[in-house]
Amino acid sequence: MTEKIKEEMLQFINEGISDNISWMEDNHPADIAEVLSELKPENMLEIISLLDNQEIAQVIEHLDQELQKEIITSKEIDEIIDIFSYMSKDNITDILGNLSVDLREKLLNQMKHGEAQILRNLLGYEIDSAGGIMTTEYILLKETLTKKEALEKIKEIGPRTEVIDIIYINNDKKELVGTVDLRDILSAPDDTILAELMDENLIYVTPEMDQEKVAYLVAKYDLTAIPVINKNKVMLGIITVDDVIDVIEEENTEDMLRMAGVHEEESIDSPLKKSVIRRLPWLFINLFTAFLVSMTVSLFEEVIQQVVVLAVMMPIVAMMGGNAGNQTLSVVIRGIALGELTLNKESWKLIIKQIVLGLINGAVLGLFTGIVLYFVYGNPYLGLIIFLAMTVNILIAGLFGFLIPLGLKVLGVDPAMASAIFLTTATDIFGFFVFLWLAKVFINYLV
Numbered sequence: 001m002t003e004k005i006k007e008e009m010l011q012f013i014n015e016g017i018s019d020n021i022s023w024m025e026d027n028h029p030a031d032i033a034e035v036l037s038e039l040k041p042e043n044m045l046e047i048i049s050l051l052d053n054q055e056i057a058q059v060i061e062h063l064d065q066e067l068q069k070e071i072i073t074s075k076e077i078d079e080i081i082d083i084f085s086y087m088s089k090d091n092i093t094d095i096l097g098n099l100s101v102d103l104r105e106k107l108l109n110q111m112k113h114g115e116a117q118i119l120r121n122l123l124g125y126e127i128d129s130a131g132g133i134m135t136t137e138y139i140l141l142k143e144t145l146t147k148k149e150a151l152e153k154i155k156e157i158g159p160r161t162e163v164i165d166i167i168y169i170n171n172d173k174k175e176l177v178g179t180v181d182l183r184d185i186l187s188a189p190d191d192t193i194l195a196e197l198m199d200e201n202l203i204y205v206t207p208e209m210d211q212e213k214v215a216y217l218v219a220k221y222d223l224t225a226i227p228v229i230n231k232n233k234v235m236l237g238i239i240t241v242d243d244v245i246d247v248i249e250e251e252n253t254e255d256m257l258r259m260a261g262v263h264e265e266e267s268i269d270s271p272l273k274k275s276v277i278r279r280l281p282w283l284f285i286n287l288f289t290a291f292l293v294s295m296t297v298s299l300f301e302e303v304i305q306q307v308v309v310l311a312v313m314m315p316i317v318a319m320m321g322g323n324a325g326n327q328t329l330s331v332v333i334r335g336i337a338l339g340e341l342t343l344n345k346e347s348w349k350l351i352i353k354q355i356v357l358g359l360i361n362g363a364v365l366g367l368f369t370g371i372v373l374y375f376v377y378g379n380p381y382l383g384l385i386i387f388l389a390m391t392v393n394i395l396i397a398g399l400f401g402f403l404i405p406l407g408l409k410v411l412g413v414d415p416a417m418a419s420a421i422f423l424t425t426a427t428d429i430f431g432f433f434v435f436l437w438l439a440k441v442f443i444n445y446l447v
Contacts, residue, residue: 006035012050013043024055033062045074053079057086065098072099077110084111088162090135090243093122122237130214131207133247134228134237137161140168143177143195147188154182162240163225169198175233178202204229207236211247218244282421289425296429300436307446309377310439313386317435320365321393321427328354328401329423333415336405343406354402358395366390381445389435393427400426 005027024032036044036059048056048071060068060083072080072095084092084107096104096119104123108116118136125131139157141150150167158164167185169178178198188197204227205214218226218241225238297304297314304310335341341350369390370383404422405415439446 002031002035005031006038009035009039009043009047013039013046024051024058029055029058030062033059037063037067041070045071048074053082054086057083060095061087061091065094068095069098073103077106080107081111088135088137089115089118089122090133090237093119093132094127097123097127125207128211129207130205130209130211130228130239131236133211133214133243134207134239135162135243136237138163138168138225138227138235138238139166140170140176140235141194143169143171143193143198145194146190147185147192147194148190150185150194154185163238166225167194168227168235168238169194170235174235176202176204176227176229176235179227202227205239206230214239215244215247219248285421289421289428292425293428293432296432297436299433300440303436303440303443306443307439309382310436313373313382314432314435316369316386317389317393317431318428320390321397321431322424324358324361324394325397325401325423325427326420328398329405329419332402332405333419336409336415341406343410347406351399351402354398355395358398359391361398362391362394363387365394379446381442385435385438385442388438389431392434393431396430397423397427 036047039047044067048059051059056071060071063071072083075083084095096107099107108119111119122131122134122136138161139154141153145153154164154167165182167180167182168176169180171177178200179202180194180198184197185194203217203221203223205217207228207230214226217223218239223241225240227235228237228239229235332341366387366389370387373386374380374383400423401419404426405419408415408419
């Protein structure tokens with residue numbers, strides 16, 4: 001589908017044919033945005049100029065921050081404000097937060113006072129908090145309203161909200177006290193008051209809560225939206241499931257990049273200078289750990305000189321330890337992210353499980369490798385050494401893969417950011433040390 005759109009856009013750019021342009025009518029804004037992101041900046045702006053402000057608003061919500069900024073800064077203040085009038089408050093806040101302070105203030109100063117104040121409040125929250133991703137477009141009604149009165153309010157407010165199927169209910173103190181499904185209102189008698197229909201079992205978050213915890217709650221309770229309240233239980237906004245999906249994608253991408261020692265804002269088309277600055281520090285840390293591993297190996301230099309085949313076998317021990325550790329690391333980091341795993345009094349059971357798991361996997365893999373090496377080199381002691389070394393190293397890998405991210409979490413460090421470096425260092429150092437120490441013990445049987 002996007003290929004057809006791209007072909008039509010390129011034809012317009014090359015030939016200037018503007019008859020029957022119907023990209024927005026025939027395609028989803030997300031597909032339009034995908035194609036625009038593949039065009040050169042000047043060509044993208046040329047296509048954008050063909051769309052009206054409502055169409056731009058629909059497309060811009062699906063573009064990344066840099067392209068959003070490029071489009072917005074190419075427009076006049078009045079045009080930008082008109083584009084914003086077709087967008088939800090949370091999306092406007094995201095765009096404003098990415099603009100220069102000067103342009104942001106110009107826009108806010110020319111908006112209606114009430115809208116500008118809402119946006120200023122949203123901009124005051126941390127970008128990765130519940131307050132930073134919430135929208136203020138929802139339906140909040142008093143619990144004393146009847147069905148008939150409620151429907152009149154819904155008819156009036158509904159077109160301006162993101163979610164219409166969930167109606168939030170407050171009391172005379174403006175405290176959020178429950179929710180009502182629209183279908184329950186529609187099926188109730190006309191004189192029924194909302195207090196009789198509402199569900200008082202509220203799941204809510206505070207504006208300071210981390211967006212990752214918000215995503216966990218929405219997924220756990222299978223919600224389409226979750227309310228945000230302050231300390232007085234007054235409703236501030238809602239977070240919709242589409243924003244939660246964005247959070248999950250963002251957090252997963254961030255964790256994946258951090259585990260590889262890459263900055264979360266890194267992309268394939270990032271400027272060269274930024275890529276160097278973001279990657280080089282982690283590579284220096286890796287270099288330092290590589291020196292530690294090299295020093296461990298150097299302690300057994302004489303052993304390796306006497307039995308050169310050990311140099312061939314060493315990578316097997318280190319690689320299998322690293323792979324086993326990363327398996328555990330991935331499971332543990334996911335458990336921490338979902339709130340399923342913390343370091344507590346019951347953790348010893350999981351630690352024992354990792355020890356047993358490491359022993360079983362290490363023994364099976366070590367036995368298989370030892371048999372292979374026996375047939376290749378004809379020396380049973382080589383097989384015995386690799387068997388013992390792999391068993392110990394895979395056990396250590398599983399143990400460290402479990403303890404390192406939990407320990408970092410306790411220290412307030414993101415487990416995804418540094419766990420892999422510490423794990424790789426541990427498995428390499430212990431793996432090489434155990435393997436070469438065993439070789440030194442059995443040296444008379446190897447030469």
